[in-house]
Amino acid sequence: MTANQTKILQVIKDSGPICAPEILKTLKQHNVYLNKTTVYRNITSLVDKNLLREVRVDPEKSYYESAELEHHHHFICQNCGKIRKVINAELEQVIEKIEESFMSSGITISKHDLEFFGTCNNCH
Numbered sequence: 001m002t003a004n005q006t007k008i009l010q011v012i013k014d015s016g017p018i019c020a021p022e023i024l025k026t027l028k029q030h031n032v033y034l035n036k037t038t039v040y041r042n043i044t045s046l047v048d049k050n051l052l053r054e055v056r057v058d059p060e061k062s063y064y065e066s067a068e069l070e071h072h073h074h075f076i077c078q079n080c081g082k083i084r085k086v087i088n089a090e091l092e093q094v095i096e097k098i099e100e101s102f103m104s105s106g107i108t109i110s111k112h113d114l115e116f117f118g119t120c121n122n123c124h
């Protein structure tokens with residue numbers, strides 16, 4: 001991993017899920033001045049190395065989080081864009097049952113994504 005990649009990964013670990021423009025801003029606050037192209041290129045390479053995971057919560061922007069995090073879902077505030085982790089064992093049990101029923105009909109499920117959208121406490 002290059003020095004730039006280490007810095008980018010640290011920002012994402014500290015405040016992910018985070019989008020590329022926010023990563024740039026946070027790096028600047030830490031006096032790390034990288035241009036947009038460099039940041040985007042390094043993000044892509046970190047995703048390829050399975051160190052980062054893309055979170056698809058916004059069709060217009062890609063958010064990233066550490067790939068080391070345990071399996072979870074997200075809640076996204078549609079007003080301020082705040083993202084919260086959702087970890088729920090009961091939910092996973094239900095999903096597992098659904099996946100098993102897929103398998104019994106010959107369909108293989110490799111992963112699932114589930115995100116919740118709404119308005120957060122601060123935005124009510």
Ligand SMILES: [Zn+2]
Binds near residue numbers: 077078082121123
């Ligand atoms: Zn909000």
Ligand SMILES: [Zn+2]
Binds near residue numbers: 071073092095112114
């Ligand atoms: Zn799940």
